[in-house]
Amino acid sequence: MMCEPKRQHPSYILIVFLEQIKNVFISLLILLLPGHKSQMFQYIFTALVIILPVVAALIKWYRFTYIVTDDEIRIKSGLFVIENTFIKKERIQSVSITEGIIQQIFRVVSVKIEVAGGKKTECIINAILKEDAKKLLKQLHLSKKIPIDKDIDTKEKKFEVDSDNITSNAVLSVSIKRLILAGITSFEVGIGAAIFASIFSNIEDLIPAGVFRSIYIQLQSFSFLMFFLLFISCLVFALCFTTLRYVLKFANFKLSFSGTHLKISRGLFEKNEFSLSTKRIHGIVIQEGFFRQLIGFASVYVEAVGASDTQENKRHVIHPFIKKKDIPMFLQTFIPMIDYTEAIHSPPSRARKGYYGWTVIIFFLISLLLVSIPFIHTWIFSILLVGLFIGEIRYRYAGFSLIGRTLILRSGFISKTTAIIPKDRIQVLTQQQSILQKNSKLKTISATILSSQFGRTYKVRSLDELDVNNIMNWFS
Incomplete structure:
Protein backbone atom coordinates (compact mmCIF):
# COMPACT_ATOMS: atom_id res chain seq x y z
CA MET A 1 0.00 0.00 0.00
CA MET A 2 1.09 3.59 -0.67
CA CYS A 3 1.77 5.35 2.61
CA GLU A 4 3.27 8.58 1.37
CA PRO A 5 1.44 11.13 -0.82
CA LYS A 6 2.31 10.78 -4.50
CA ARG A 7 2.24 13.42 -7.20
CA GLN A 8 1.49 13.04 -10.85
CA HIS A 9 4.19 12.68 -13.45
CA PRO A 10 5.80 16.05 -14.37
CA SER A 11 4.46 15.62 -17.92
CA TYR A 12 1.13 16.76 -16.44
CA ILE A 13 2.46 20.32 -16.63
CA LEU A 14 2.93 20.04 -20.39
CA ILE A 15 -0.45 18.32 -20.83
CA VAL A 16 -2.32 21.10 -19.00
CA PHE A 17 -0.38 23.80 -20.84
CA LEU A 18 -1.16 22.36 -24.27
CA GLU A 19 -4.81 21.88 -23.36
CA GLN A 20 -5.17 25.52 -22.38
CA ILE A 21 -3.29 26.73 -25.45
CA LYS A 22 -5.61 24.63 -27.64
CA ASN A 23 -8.64 26.41 -26.18
CA VAL A 24 -7.35 29.87 -27.19
CA PHE A 25 -5.43 28.88 -30.33
CA ILE A 26 -7.85 30.42 -32.85
CA SER A 27 -8.16 33.67 -30.90
CA LEU A 28 -4.38 33.87 -30.52
CA LEU A 29 -3.84 33.21 -34.22
CA ILE A 30 -6.27 35.97 -35.22
CA LEU A 31 -4.69 38.40 -32.78
CA LEU A 32 -1.18 37.79 -34.12
CA LEU A 33 -2.20 38.48 -37.73
CA PRO A 34 -1.22 41.89 -39.13
CA GLY A 35 -3.75 44.69 -38.82
CA HIS A 36 -5.02 43.83 -35.34
CA LYS A 37 -4.29 46.14 -32.43
CA SER A 38 -0.80 47.41 -31.66
CA GLN A 39 2.26 45.21 -31.64
CA MET A 40 2.90 45.97 -27.97
CA PHE A 41 -0.62 44.72 -27.07
CA GLN A 42 -0.02 41.59 -29.15
CA TYR A 43 3.28 40.82 -27.42
CA ILE A 44 1.85 41.38 -23.93
CA PHE A 45 -1.23 39.27 -24.61
CA THR A 46 0.86 36.46 -26.16
CA ALA A 47 3.21 36.46 -23.18
CA LEU A 48 0.29 36.25 -20.76
CA VAL A 49 -1.32 33.43 -22.76
CA ILE A 50 1.91 31.43 -22.55
CA ILE A 51 3.11 32.28 -19.04
CA LEU A 52 -0.16 32.07 -17.10
CA PRO A 53 -1.02 28.48 -18.22
CA VAL A 54 2.50 27.35 -17.30
CA VAL A 55 2.22 28.88 -13.83
CA ALA A 56 -1.27 27.43 -13.35
CA ALA A 57 -0.06 23.99 -14.47
CA LEU A 58 2.90 24.09 -12.08
CA ILE A 59 0.67 25.00 -9.15
CA LYS A 60 -1.90 22.34 -10.05
CA TRP A 61 0.82 19.70 -10.34
CA TYR A 62 2.35 20.66 -7.00
CA ARG A 63 -0.99 20.84 -5.16
CA PHE A 64 -2.31 17.50 -6.49
CA THR A 65 -1.42 14.45 -4.39
CA TYR A 66 -3.08 11.10 -3.79
CA ILE A 67 -2.79 8.32 -1.22
CA ARG A 74 -7.55 10.30 -0.73
CA ILE A 75 -7.14 13.13 -3.23
CA LYS A 76 -5.76 16.56 -2.39
CA SER A 77 -6.02 19.15 -5.15
CA GLY A 78 -6.77 22.78 -5.97
CA LEU A 79 -5.27 25.88 -7.53
CA PHE A 80 -6.20 28.61 -5.04
CA VAL A 81 -8.56 26.61 -2.81
CA ILE A 82 -7.39 23.24 -1.50
CA GLU A 83 -9.96 20.45 -1.93
CA ASN A 84 -9.69 17.15 -0.06
CA THR A 85 -11.62 14.20 -1.46
CA PHE A 86 -12.00 10.85 0.31
CA ILE A 87 -13.41 7.98 -1.75
CA LYS A 88 -14.36 4.68 -0.12
CA LYS A 89 -13.26 1.76 -2.27
CA GLU A 90 -16.59 -0.03 -1.95
CA ARG A 91 -18.30 2.97 -3.61
CA ILE A 92 -16.10 2.82 -6.72
CA GLN A 93 -18.18 1.80 -9.74
CA SER A 94 -15.65 1.80 -12.55
CA VAL A 95 -12.04 2.57 -13.38
CA SER A 96 -10.99 3.55 -16.91
CA ILE A 97 -7.60 4.33 -18.45
CA THR A 98 -6.97 6.85 -21.23
CA GLU A 99 -3.70 7.35 -23.08
CA GLY A 100 -3.44 10.45 -25.26
CA ILE A 101 -0.72 11.38 -27.74
CA ILE A 102 1.37 13.43 -25.28
CA GLN A 103 0.86 10.78 -22.60
CA GLN A 104 2.16 8.07 -24.92
CA ILE A 105 5.36 10.04 -25.44
CA PHE A 106 6.05 10.08 -21.69
CA ARG A 107 4.60 6.58 -21.15
CA VAL A 108 1.97 7.80 -18.73
CA VAL A 109 -1.80 7.30 -18.63
CA SER A 110 -4.88 9.03 -17.23
CA VAL A 111 -6.89 7.07 -14.65
CA LYS A 112 -10.55 7.98 -14.15
CA ILE A 113 -12.37 6.63 -11.09
CA GLU A 114 -16.15 6.95 -10.93
CA VAL A 115 -18.25 6.55 -7.82
CA ALA A 116 -21.81 5.41 -7.16
CA GLY A 117 -24.15 8.33 -6.62
CA GLY A 118 -21.55 10.90 -7.60
CA LYS A 119 -22.66 14.01 -9.49
CA LYS A 120 -19.41 13.98 -11.43
CA THR A 121 -16.32 11.92 -11.98
CA GLU A 122 -14.87 11.88 -8.49
CA CYS A 123 -11.22 11.34 -9.33
CA ILE A 124 -9.05 11.85 -12.39
CA ILE A 125 -5.30 11.28 -12.17
CA ASN A 126 -4.20 12.81 -15.47
CA ALA A 127 -0.56 11.67 -15.61
CA ILE A 128 0.58 8.53 -13.85
CA LEU A 129 3.16 5.97 -14.94
CA LYS A 130 1.69 2.80 -16.42
CA GLU A 131 3.33 0.71 -13.71
CA ASP A 132 1.77 2.84 -10.97
CA ALA A 133 -1.60 2.70 -12.74
CA LYS A 134 -1.47 -1.11 -12.77
CA LYS A 135 -0.61 -1.14 -9.07
CA LEU A 136 -3.48 1.24 -8.34
CA LEU A 137 -5.97 -0.91 -10.27
CA LYS A 138 -4.71 -4.01 -8.50
CA GLN A 139 -5.19 -2.42 -5.07
CA LEU A 140 -8.70 -1.27 -5.94
CA HIS A 141 -9.69 -4.69 -7.25
CA LEU A 142 -8.19 -6.56 -4.32
CA SER A 143 -9.91 -4.32 -1.82
CA LYS A 144 -13.29 -5.06 -3.39
CA LYS A 145 -12.51 -8.76 -3.86
CA ILE A 146 -13.08 -8.48 -7.58
CA PRO A 147 -11.10 -10.74 -9.92
CA ILE A 148 -8.45 -8.83 -11.82
CA ASP A 149 -8.61 -8.87 -15.59
CA LYS A 150 -5.62 -10.80 -16.81
CA ASP A 151 -4.02 -10.72 -20.19
CA ILE A 152 -5.72 -12.99 -22.67
CA ASP A 153 -3.85 -16.15 -23.43
CA THR A 154 -1.89 -15.72 -26.65
CA LYS A 155 -3.19 -19.09 -27.77
CA GLU A 156 -6.76 -17.92 -27.53
CA LYS A 157 -8.21 -17.42 -30.97
CA LYS A 158 -9.21 -13.88 -31.90
CA PHE A 159 -11.91 -13.33 -34.48
CA GLU A 160 -12.97 -10.53 -36.78
CA VAL A 161 -16.60 -9.53 -37.13
CA ASP A 162 -16.14 -9.75 -40.88
CA SER A 163 -17.06 -13.39 -40.53
CA ASP A 164 -20.70 -14.13 -41.17
CA ASN A 165 -21.17 -16.19 -38.03
CA ILE A 166 -20.06 -15.16 -34.56
CA THR A 167 -18.56 -17.98 -32.57
CA SER A 168 -18.44 -18.26 -28.80
CA ASN A 169 -14.94 -16.89 -28.30
CA ALA A 170 -14.29 -14.47 -25.45
CA VAL A 171 -12.36 -11.92 -27.53
CA LEU A 172 -13.67 -9.72 -30.32
CA SER A 173 -12.05 -7.17 -32.61
CA VAL A 174 -13.34 -5.05 -35.49
CA SER A 175 -11.58 -4.69 -38.84
CA ILE A 176 -10.65 -1.34 -40.38
CA LYS A 177 -12.95 -2.04 -43.36
CA ARG A 178 -15.90 -2.37 -41.00
CA LEU A 179 -14.91 0.81 -39.16
CA ILE A 180 -14.73 2.78 -42.42
CA LEU A 181 -18.22 1.60 -43.34
CA ALA A 182 -19.37 2.40 -39.80
CA GLY A 183 -17.96 5.91 -40.09
CA ILE A 184 -19.67 6.52 -43.42
CA THR A 185 -23.05 5.41 -42.02
CA SER A 186 -22.64 7.06 -38.59
CA PHE A 187 -24.57 10.14 -39.76
CA GLU A 188 -22.12 12.51 -38.07
CA VAL A 189 -21.79 14.82 -41.07
CA GLY A 190 -23.41 17.53 -38.97
CA ILE A 191 -20.40 17.54 -36.65
CA GLY A 192 -18.01 18.08 -39.54
CA ALA A 193 -20.28 20.75 -41.02
CA ALA A 194 -20.35 22.59 -37.67
CA ILE A 195 -16.55 22.55 -37.48
CA PHE A 196 -16.18 23.87 -41.02
CA ALA A 197 -18.83 26.52 -40.38
CA SER A 198 -16.86 27.67 -37.34
CA ILE A 199 -13.71 27.94 -39.47
CA PHE A 200 -15.47 29.76 -42.31
CA SER A 201 -17.01 32.25 -39.87
CA ASN A 202 -13.48 33.44 -39.07
CA ILE A 203 -12.01 33.05 -42.56
CA GLU A 204 -12.08 36.81 -43.17
CA ASP A 205 -9.65 37.25 -40.26
CA LEU A 206 -7.46 34.32 -41.27
CA ILE A 207 -6.64 35.30 -44.86
CA PRO A 208 -5.42 38.58 -46.38
CA ALA A 209 -8.14 41.09 -47.25
CA GLY A 210 -7.20 41.09 -50.96
CA VAL A 211 -7.53 37.31 -51.22
CA PHE A 212 -10.84 37.34 -49.36
CA ARG A 213 -12.21 40.05 -51.69
CA SER A 214 -11.18 38.05 -54.76
CA ILE A 215 -12.90 34.93 -53.42
CA TYR A 216 -16.05 36.91 -52.63
CA ILE A 217 -16.18 38.39 -56.14
CA GLN A 218 -15.64 34.95 -57.66
CA LEU A 219 -18.47 33.46 -55.61
CA GLN A 220 -20.83 36.16 -56.84
CA SER A 221 -20.31 34.94 -60.40
CA PHE A 222 -21.26 31.34 -59.51
CA SER A 223 -24.36 29.83 -61.07
CA PHE A 224 -26.91 27.75 -59.15
CA LEU A 225 -25.30 24.56 -60.43
CA MET A 226 -21.86 25.65 -59.23
CA PHE A 227 -23.24 26.47 -55.78
CA PHE A 228 -24.90 23.04 -55.69
CA LEU A 229 -21.64 21.33 -56.62
CA LEU A 230 -19.80 23.36 -53.99
CA PHE A 231 -22.38 22.30 -51.42
CA ILE A 232 -22.00 18.63 -52.40
CA SER A 233 -18.20 18.97 -52.23
CA CYS A 234 -18.45 20.37 -48.71
CA LEU A 235 -20.71 17.48 -47.67
CA VAL A 236 -18.27 14.93 -49.11
CA PHE A 237 -15.37 16.64 -47.34
CA ALA A 238 -17.33 16.66 -44.07
CA LEU A 239 -18.18 12.96 -44.57
CA CYS A 240 -14.50 12.11 -45.09
CA PHE A 241 -13.58 14.10 -41.98
CA THR A 242 -16.19 12.42 -39.74
CA THR A 243 -15.35 8.98 -41.13
CA LEU A 244 -11.66 9.49 -40.34
CA ARG A 245 -12.61 10.73 -36.88
CA TYR A 246 -14.74 7.62 -36.31
CA VAL A 247 -12.02 5.24 -37.51
CA LEU A 248 -9.35 6.86 -35.30
CA LYS A 249 -11.70 6.74 -32.34
CA PHE A 250 -12.50 3.01 -32.64
CA ALA A 251 -9.25 1.75 -34.19
CA ASN A 252 -7.78 -1.30 -32.43
CA PHE A 253 -11.19 -1.96 -30.85
CA LYS A 254 -11.08 -5.02 -28.63
CA LEU A 255 -13.71 -6.52 -26.35
CA SER A 256 -12.94 -9.39 -23.98
CA PHE A 257 -15.09 -11.22 -21.45
CA SER A 258 -13.56 -12.93 -18.43
CA GLY A 259 -16.75 -14.28 -16.88
CA THR A 260 -17.31 -11.38 -14.47
CA HIS A 261 -15.88 -8.41 -16.36
CA LEU A 262 -16.03 -6.84 -19.78
CA LYS A 263 -12.78 -5.22 -20.84
CA ILE A 264 -12.95 -2.66 -23.66
CA SER A 265 -10.01 -0.98 -25.36
CA ARG A 266 -10.03 1.32 -28.39
CA GLY A 267 -8.34 4.28 -30.05
CA LEU A 268 -5.27 4.93 -32.18
CA PHE A 269 -3.83 8.27 -31.04
CA GLU A 270 -5.88 8.46 -27.85
CA LYS A 271 -6.05 4.99 -26.35
CA ASN A 272 -8.89 4.16 -23.96
CA GLU A 273 -9.25 1.13 -21.74
CA PHE A 274 -12.24 0.36 -19.59
CA SER A 275 -13.06 -2.53 -17.28
CA LEU A 276 -16.70 -3.03 -16.35
CA SER A 277 -18.20 -5.59 -13.99
CA THR A 278 -21.20 -7.35 -15.50
CA LYS A 279 -22.97 -6.75 -12.17
CA ARG A 280 -22.94 -3.03 -13.00
CA ILE A 281 -24.80 -3.48 -16.29
CA HIS A 282 -28.36 -2.19 -16.03
CA GLY A 283 -29.34 -2.54 -19.66
CA ILE A 284 -28.30 -3.02 -23.27
CA VAL A 285 -29.11 -0.55 -26.05
CA ILE A 286 -29.14 -1.41 -29.76
CA GLN A 287 -28.95 1.69 -31.94
CA GLU A 288 -29.80 1.46 -35.64
CA GLY A 289 -29.24 4.64 -37.61
CA PHE A 290 -31.26 5.28 -40.76
CA PHE A 291 -28.46 4.35 -43.17
CA ARG A 292 -27.32 1.39 -41.08
CA GLN A 293 -30.81 -0.09 -41.20
CA LEU A 294 -30.61 -0.12 -44.98
CA ILE A 295 -27.57 -2.43 -44.87
CA GLY A 296 -28.60 -4.42 -41.77
CA PHE A 297 -26.10 -3.11 -39.20
CA ALA A 298 -26.32 -1.58 -35.72
CA SER A 299 -24.26 -0.42 -32.73
CA VAL A 300 -24.52 -2.00 -29.27
CA TYR A 301 -24.09 -0.07 -26.01
CA VAL A 302 -24.24 -0.90 -22.31
CA GLU A 303 -26.10 1.15 -19.73
CA ALA A 304 -24.14 0.88 -16.50
CA VAL A 305 -23.64 2.82 -13.31
CA GLY A 306 -20.46 4.82 -13.65
CA ALA A 307 -20.09 4.03 -17.35
CA SER A 308 -20.12 7.67 -18.40
CA ASP A 309 -18.80 8.39 -21.84
CA THR A 310 -19.29 11.99 -22.95
CA GLN A 311 -18.83 11.07 -26.61
CA GLU A 312 -21.44 8.32 -26.58
CA ASN A 313 -24.27 9.90 -24.62
CA LYS A 314 -22.84 8.49 -21.37
CA ARG A 315 -22.96 4.92 -22.64
CA HIS A 316 -20.13 2.56 -23.40
CA VAL A 317 -19.86 0.98 -26.85
CA ILE A 318 -19.39 -2.77 -26.71
CA HIS A 319 -19.71 -3.13 -30.48
CA PRO A 320 -19.48 -0.15 -32.85
CA PHE A 321 -20.76 -1.93 -35.97
CA ILE A 322 -22.36 -5.37 -35.98
CA LYS A 323 -24.69 -7.21 -38.32
CA LYS A 324 -28.21 -7.17 -36.92
CA LYS A 325 -28.55 -10.93 -37.35
CA ASP A 326 -25.41 -11.51 -35.24
CA ILE A 327 -26.62 -9.56 -32.20
CA PRO A 328 -28.38 -12.48 -30.38
CA MET A 329 -25.24 -14.64 -30.56
CA PHE A 330 -23.04 -11.67 -29.63
CA LEU A 331 -25.07 -10.92 -26.49
CA GLN A 332 -25.24 -14.61 -25.58
CA THR A 333 -21.44 -14.78 -25.78
CA PHE A 334 -20.46 -11.60 -23.97
CA ILE A 335 -23.46 -10.80 -21.76
CA PRO A 336 -25.11 -14.20 -21.21
CA MET A 337 -27.01 -13.04 -18.11
CA ILE A 338 -29.39 -10.92 -20.25
CA ASP A 339 -32.05 -12.54 -22.43
CA TYR A 340 -32.77 -11.11 -25.87
CA THR A 341 -35.14 -11.85 -28.72
CA GLU A 342 -35.78 -10.02 -31.97
CA ALA A 343 -39.51 -10.84 -31.81
CA ILE A 344 -41.28 -7.54 -31.10
CA HIS A 345 -45.01 -6.96 -30.51
CA SER A 346 -46.07 -3.86 -32.42
CA PRO A 347 -48.78 -1.37 -31.43
CA PRO A 348 -52.26 -2.09 -32.82
CA SER A 349 -53.28 -0.44 -36.10
CA ARG A 350 -55.63 1.94 -34.27
CA ALA A 351 -52.51 3.53 -32.67
CA ARG A 352 -51.42 4.96 -36.02
CA LYS A 353 -53.43 8.14 -35.63
CA GLY A 354 -51.61 8.82 -32.36
CA TYR A 355 -48.23 8.59 -34.08
CA TYR A 356 -49.42 10.66 -37.03
CA GLY A 357 -51.06 13.38 -34.96
CA TRP A 358 -48.18 15.44 -33.58
CA THR A 359 -45.91 15.09 -36.60
CA VAL A 360 -48.66 16.20 -38.99
CA ILE A 361 -49.51 19.17 -36.76
CA ILE A 362 -45.85 20.22 -36.53
CA PHE A 363 -45.30 19.99 -40.28
CA PHE A 364 -48.58 21.80 -40.93
CA LEU A 365 -47.36 24.71 -38.78
CA ILE A 366 -44.05 24.66 -40.65
CA SER A 367 -45.90 24.83 -43.97
CA LEU A 368 -47.92 27.86 -42.73
CA LEU A 369 -44.68 29.65 -41.88
CA LEU A 370 -43.21 28.90 -45.30
CA VAL A 371 -46.28 29.56 -47.43
CA SER A 372 -45.37 33.24 -47.92
CA ILE A 373 -42.00 32.33 -49.47
CA PRO A 374 -42.10 32.39 -53.30
CA PHE A 375 -42.32 28.99 -55.00
CA ILE A 376 -42.65 27.23 -51.61
CA HIS A 377 -46.47 27.16 -51.63
CA THR A 378 -46.35 24.60 -54.44
CA TRP A 379 -44.51 22.22 -52.09
CA ILE A 380 -46.87 22.54 -49.10
CA PHE A 381 -48.58 19.23 -49.85
CA SER A 382 -45.19 17.49 -50.03
CA ILE A 383 -44.26 18.92 -46.62
CA LEU A 384 -47.42 17.39 -45.13
CA LEU A 385 -46.54 14.05 -46.75
CA VAL A 386 -43.16 14.19 -44.99
CA GLY A 387 -45.04 14.51 -41.69
CA LEU A 388 -47.16 11.46 -42.54
CA PHE A 389 -44.04 9.51 -43.53
CA ILE A 390 -42.30 10.30 -40.24
CA ILE A 403 -38.79 -12.73 -22.44
CA GLY A 404 -38.24 -14.37 -19.07
CA ARG A 405 -37.13 -11.63 -16.68
CA THR A 406 -36.26 -9.13 -19.42
CA LEU A 407 -38.30 -6.25 -20.85
CA ILE A 408 -37.49 -5.04 -24.37
CA LEU A 409 -38.73 -1.63 -25.51
CA ARG A 410 -38.27 -0.30 -29.03
CA SER A 411 -38.94 3.19 -30.38
CA GLY A 412 -37.36 5.79 -32.60
CA PHE A 413 -37.63 8.65 -35.02
CA ILE A 414 -34.75 8.80 -37.51
CA SER A 415 -32.84 6.02 -35.79
CA LYS A 416 -34.30 2.95 -34.11
CA THR A 417 -33.49 2.34 -30.43
CA THR A 418 -34.01 -1.01 -28.72
CA ALA A 419 -33.56 -1.09 -24.93
CA ILE A 420 -33.04 -4.49 -23.29
CA ILE A 421 -33.70 -4.13 -19.55
CA PRO A 422 -33.56 -6.90 -16.91
CA LYS A 423 -36.49 -6.84 -14.50
CA ASP A 424 -34.32 -6.40 -11.41
CA ARG A 425 -32.64 -3.32 -12.96
CA ILE A 426 -35.86 -1.35 -13.54
CA GLN A 427 -36.07 1.48 -11.01
CA VAL A 428 -39.48 2.81 -12.05
CA LEU A 429 -42.06 1.34 -14.43
CA THR A 430 -44.84 3.77 -15.39
CA GLN A 431 -48.00 3.54 -17.46
CA GLN A 432 -49.73 6.63 -18.82
CA GLN A 433 -53.04 7.12 -20.57
CA SER A 434 -54.34 10.33 -22.10
CA ILE A 435 -58.01 11.01 -22.84
CA LEU A 436 -57.56 10.17 -26.52
CA GLN A 437 -55.69 6.98 -25.65
CA LYS A 438 -58.44 5.96 -23.22
CA ASN A 439 -61.04 6.14 -25.96
CA SER A 440 -58.85 3.91 -28.16
CA LYS A 441 -57.85 1.59 -25.29
CA LEU A 442 -54.17 2.48 -25.61
CA VAL A 460 -43.05 3.38 -26.04
CA ARG A 461 -46.26 5.21 -26.87
CA SER A 462 -49.74 3.92 -27.69
CA LEU A 463 -49.43 0.21 -26.98
CA ASP A 464 -52.50 -1.92 -26.53
CA GLU A 465 -54.02 -1.42 -23.09
CA LEU A 466 -54.00 -5.16 -22.33
CA ASP A 467 -50.32 -5.44 -23.27
CA VAL A 468 -49.34 -2.60 -20.94
CA ASN A 469 -51.39 -4.14 -18.12
CA ASN A 470 -49.58 -7.45 -18.65
CA ILE A 471 -46.22 -5.67 -18.43
CA MET A 472 -47.24 -3.98 -15.17
CA ASN A 473 -48.43 -7.31 -13.74
CA TRP A 474 -45.13 -8.90 -14.83
CA PHE A 475 -43.18 -6.23 -12.95
CA SER A 476 -45.27 -6.28 -9.77
Missing part, protein backbone atom coordinates in the same frame (compact mmCIF):
# COMPACT_ATOMS: atom_id res chain seq x y z
CA VAL A 68 -4.28 4.82 -1.33
CA THR A 69 -5.05 3.28 2.06
CA ASP A 70 -6.65 -0.02 2.99
CA ASP A 71 -10.21 1.23 2.59
CA GLU A 72 -10.10 4.48 0.64
CA ILE A 73 -8.27 6.72 -1.80
CA GLY A 391 -45.43 9.32 -38.31
CA GLU A 392 -45.51 5.98 -40.12
CA ILE A 393 -41.83 5.38 -39.30
CA ARG A 394 -42.42 6.12 -35.62
CA TYR A 395 -45.35 3.70 -35.62
CA ARG A 396 -43.36 0.92 -37.32
CA TYR A 397 -40.39 1.37 -34.98
CA ALA A 398 -42.47 1.12 -31.80
CA GLY A 399 -42.89 -2.19 -30.00
CA PHE A 400 -42.14 -4.30 -26.94
CA SER A 401 -41.33 -7.83 -25.89
CA LEU A 402 -41.21 -9.82 -22.66
CA LYS A 443 -51.46 3.21 -23.03
CA THR A 444 -47.87 4.45 -22.93
CA ILE A 445 -45.23 2.47 -21.03
CA SER A 446 -41.96 3.90 -19.73
CA ALA A 447 -39.11 2.22 -17.83
CA THR A 448 -36.41 4.07 -15.90
CA ILE A 449 -33.06 2.50 -15.07
CA LEU A 450 -30.14 3.75 -13.00
CA SER A 451 -27.55 4.87 -15.52
CA SER A 452 -24.96 7.60 -15.42
CA GLN A 453 -25.79 10.05 -12.62
CA PHE A 454 -29.45 10.82 -13.27
CA GLY A 455 -30.88 7.63 -14.72
CA ARG A 456 -32.40 7.09 -18.14
CA THR A 457 -35.97 6.49 -19.28
CA TYR A 458 -37.14 4.48 -22.28
CA LYS A 459 -40.70 4.93 -23.50
